[in-house]
Amino acid sequence: MPVVYTGALPDLFREGSGVVAQGTLGADGRFHADEVLAKHDEKYTPPPLERALREARASADGNAGARR
Template identity: 85%
Template sequence: MKARHRRFAFIALGLGSAALACAFVLNAFRANVMFFVSPSQIASHEETRTQRFRLGGLVERGSLVRSADSRTVSFIVTDGRASIPVIYTGALPDLFREGSGVVTQGTLGADGRMRADEVLAKHDEKYTPPQLERALREVRASTDTNAGARQ
C-alpha cells in the first residue's frame, strides 16, 4: 500500500509541475502579445486603453510637429475615418514621411494621445501586416472617392 501512495504522490507532483510550467508559459505569452489596431477601432472604443498595442495607418499630411529639443515629435495617424494624435521621443526612421504608412507601438493616454515608444515606417508592401494593408487600401479608396466627388 505504501508503494501505491508513493506512486500516486509522484504522479500528482508531476502533473502539478506540468500545470505550473504551462501557467508560466501562457503568462509569458500573454505579457508579450501586442494587438494591432486602427484609429477607427480606438475611436469606437473597441480596444482597451490600458494595454500596449500597435497603431497603424497613414501619417496625416501637415500634422508633423517637432519640439524645440528636436527629439520629441507629434503627428497624427489616420485611417481615413478617424485620427489619433501620437507623441514620440526618439529618432524617427529614415523612411518616415507625411502621407506614408506607419506603425507605432505604445499606450494610449487618458487624453486620447498615443505615447509611442517605437515608430516603424512602412517601406515595402511585402512586409506590411495584413491589417495595415487593409486599412491603407480603405484609406486610398475613400481618398479616391472623395477626390472624384469634389471634381
C-alpha cells in the same frame, strides 16, 4: 490618431506616410509611442538591393551582346 513620440524617426518616415507604432493610449486621448517603424508598400526595394539588381541586369545585357 494623434501620436506623441520623442526620439529619432526611421529614415523611411515621411509626413503623411503609414507607420507602425508601439506604445499606450493615454488618458489625454493621444497615443504615446515607445517605438515608431516606417511602413512601406510591397513594391519597396532597399537602395543597395536596387543597385545590385541594376548592375546584374546591365552585366547580363552586356554579356548577351558579346555572344552574338
